Amino acid sequence: MFLRFLDILFSIIGLAVGFPLLLVLTVVGIFDTGSPIFRQERVGRNKKPFTLVKFRTMRPDTASVASHLASASAITPFGGFLRKTKLDELPQLWNVLKGEMSLVGPRPCLFNQEELIAEREKRGVFRHRPGITGLAQVNEIDMSTPVLLAETDQQMLESLTIKDYFKYIFMTVAGKGSGDRVKR
Template structure:
């Protein structure tokens, strides 16, 4: 049921919001040098690496690192707005459509975040698709505390249901969580 929902909702989202993703990508390109859509390797289900797509919110020369390890000065002015409204996540609808991600699940991390990957593997978190949003994000927990994040992710995996996923989606849309925080 979850995969059917993910496929149908992401397809509908891309059909309805594809124009918005395109317009925002053009604004991102005009705001700062570089591509409008950013592609980055992330760790997915069963530890497989996939390419995750987002609207670029940081300057082009920013090193590929977890958000909490990236200085706030790396985020563009438009990027701050996109992040606050969570619009930078819209291109991930493509990842959901392809089956690499789900709407709800643990946020996918970078392959370089080995401690988080180990903690998630130990707790069985890598058995599920990563999500655009999840319990940890709604609670405001980012990837700076890998053990705590893996514990929250494991609780989600153990108790997940279609209804709880819908509630998390609604909480996210209603402004739950603060998004990926950067280093001050």
């Protein structure tokens, strides 16, 4: 319950303070891809679908697949900058505010990632809100290794403390973890 309070508090602060930056990134994104906001249906808490929002980092005609299955050539130069700085994740603060996500939790997967869904279901991961960052992300474990990712998600959720919550956020902001890999 307290972590949900922190999610709401930090998402409101992040959206309010970050609004000028969000505006600038949106305008640059318009020139980069013509469509700066990316929306995609993802698997949420209790396997309920929700629409994740983030800044677009790939060309608009890129197939809707997990990042590790997409081609690196689909990433625009501005998109590369957004991914490297993790600024592409900022709009997800809206998902956090709405209660669809948490700042810390397992990254939400796509409904077509059946192996990952099965592994997470087996480990009770879907009982929790998905997150913007977490233990797997700061350790560079992504959706290309579904069993390891689900095990890491379970480990994080079973032992998550307020200290860990802040640790994962600070590690992410400080640049730990590289985000989802793409094919080279």
